[in-house]
Amino acid sequence: ILDLDDLITVREEISGLITVSILMQDPTLAANIANYIANYVKDFISYEQHREAQRNRKFVEDQKSDAKIQFELSEELLTSFRKKHPIPRDTPELQMQRSRLESGIEENRAVYITIRQQYEIAKIEEAKEKLLINILDIAEPAIKKDKPKRILIVLLSLFGGFMISIPIALFRD
Numbered sequence: 001i002l003d004l005d006d007l008i009t010v011r012e013e014i015s016g017l018i019t020v021s022i023l024m025q026d027p028t029l030a031a032n033i034a035n036y037i038a039n040y041v042k043d044f045i046s047y048e049q050h051r052e053a054q055r056n057r058k059f060v061e062d063q064k065s066d067a068k069i070q071f072e073l074s075e076e077l078l079t080s081f082r083k084k085h086p087i088p089r090d091t092p093e094l095q096m097q098r099s100r101l102e103s104g105i106e107e108n109r110a111v112y113i114t115i116r117q118q119y120e121i122a123k124i125e126e127a128k129e130k131l132l133i134n135i136l137d138i139a140e141p142a143i144k145k146d147k148p149k150r151i152l153i154v155l156l157s158l159f160g161g162f163m164i165s166i167p168i169a170l171f172r173d
Helices: 002-005 026-084 092-127 149-173
Strands: 008-012 018-022
Touching: 002 008, 018 026, 026 092
Parallel strands: none
Antiparallel strands: 008 018
16 A cells, blocks of 8 residues: 555645656556546535435425424414414503514414425435536556656766776776
8 A cells, every 4th residue: 555655646736637657567557546546536425415315305404394393483473372262352462462473473484495405405415416526537558658768867877987997987097
């Protein structure tokens, strides 16, 4: 694993472009490994997105249930208040209590409708197959070798040979 880790290089640009480079003797194997990594990352991100969408939908579903219970509770409170205090016998204090209960119903209704809309959006998001990652190019086997740089090795050897041979030749002479 450590040897393979040394052979794989991952670079991330500021733009978000991720480049995976693999240096191996067999170019076909290197291309297959790069394609495997790309597909694995794509599948992993897709799975994580789906899991997050499920978690979000479940949370909104729980909130919707709570909002519905609160809405029904506020309706029951107003109904029981109306049974105890009919409108013809209203005093200013009873009218104020009645309007508070009615505004509580309106508030709970608005909350329930909003959460219900969010729930439908969450269900749609869960069903979507959206990817945050796009593979621009599939890996292909390299046509020519990248490493070792043979020309550079030959030139450095020549230069080094001259640098060592000149003092030796001067010393012998």
